[in-house]
Amino acid sequence: MRHIPAVRRRRLGDELRRLRRSAGLTSGETARLLGWHQSKVSRIETGVSGLKETDLTGLLDALRIADPRLRTLLGALAGIPGSGPGWWKAYDGVIPPGYRDFLSLESQARAVRTLETSVVPGLLQTPGYARAMTLAALEGLPAATVDSLVEVRLARQEALRAARPLELNAVLDEAVLLREVGGREVMREQLRRLVELARLPHVRLQVLPFTAGGYIGLTGPFVIFSFPGITDLDLVVLDHLTNSIYLERKEELEAYDAAFRTMQARALSPEDSLDLIAGIGDGA
Known part of the structure; x- marks a missing residue:
């Protein structure tokens, strides 16, 4: 998991909280679906903790976020390497x-x-x-x-x-x-x-x-x-x-x-x- 600025973590957490509420789930219900402690969901939504790629993928699946563009954007904002269409991956040794x-x-x-x-x-x-x-x-x-x-x-x-x-x-x-x-x-x-x-x-x-x-x-x-x-x-x-x-x-x-x-x-x-x-x- 890469370091990302605290401000971006908080704003990303706000968006994930909004998506959870739109899905009709409480933080406790979300945690149970993922096998997490409720405190982990809270730390993510308040920007205290970032997310590993597997955590973000699981969370978005639990929230039934299917839009690939939105999933990709959230991955990029979470600082996950390779998030995005990734056409530039062919230039990893250059850029x-x-x-x-x-x-x-x-x-x-x-x-x-x-x-x-x-x-x-x-x-x-x-x-x-x-x-x-x-x-x-x-x-x-x-x-x-x-x-x-x-x-x-x-x-x-x-x-x-x-x-x-x-x-x-x-x-x-x-x-x-x-x-x-x-x-x-x-x-x-x-x-x-x-x-x-x-x-x-x-x-x-x-x-x-x-x-x-x-x-x-x-x-x-x-x-x-x-x-x-x-x-x-x-x-x-x-x-x-x-x-x-x-x-x-x-x-x-x-x-x-x-x-x-x-x-x-x-x-x-x-x-x-x-x-x-x-x-x-x-x-x-």
């Missing part, structure tokens, strides 16, 4: 555990809101841009490893083409559009891709122009995940050079939600943003 956690959560999210201040979001990158970013950020990697990391980046983008596609709201600083990652031709192709993807009905792309001056998110990018079929379990992810930080406290989530909405209001409209991106691309 670090923290990135696997991020991919697991992203694969189960209903919607993603992201602010980027310097680079194109991974979900919108072209192969050329992704390769250039990988080479710049992780110098000295073997060519095969670079190839694998680029494949992972591109595989993530399948979420935008799924039958029930991921909803993506992205706010980009204008600097993202002007930084020549990979050279002029790579950037020209990348800008064309942004215009193409921004026209999808489930993608909303806005640019914060330089004329907007300073703004609340200028100090760093972030991602907000929202999930289907589960209450009040949004997550904020802050990326750093060597790790990612997950924010889950209610006041933190409210602050980042408010900040994102403020930046959307200050940014160009989606239509004007597309015009700006296309204009920069034409001049590249």
Whole structure:
């Protein structure tokens, strides 16, 4: 059983309690079905204890939770290795555990809101841009490893083409559009891709122009995940050079939600943003 943050354990416990009550079971009845002490159910539901994979599987079976998407999401939130569709398992020798956690959560999210201040979001990158970013950020990697990391980046983008596609709201600083990652031709192709993807009905792309001056998110990018079929379990992810930080406290989530909405209001409209991106691309 992996360590997971206490806040996430408590919120996961709240969701499991809600599911138990929806199933019409008391904590004592649930414990008897599983051969547990009632105190074990209480510790899980109050977030005092985490769950092993076998415990979570048994509990969800006892509660008659059949929805595979919900079961997978709860496994990911419980910090169980391998939770999720697991397409990235083929890259276990390449991607670090923290990135696997991020991919697991992203694969189960209903919607993603992201602010980027310097680079194109991974979900919108072209192969050329992704390769250039990988080479710049992780110098000295073997060519095969670079190839694998680029494949992972591109595989993530399948979420935008799924039958029930991921909803993506992205706010980009204008600097993202002007930084020549990979050279002029790579950037020209990348800008064309942004215009193409921004026209999808489930993608909303806005640019914060330089004329907007300073703004609340200028100090760093972030991602907000929202999930289907589960209450009040949004997550904020802050990326750093060597790790990612997950924010889950209610006041933190409210602050980042408010900040994102403020930046959307200050940014160009989606239509004007597309015009700006296309204009920069034409001049590249």
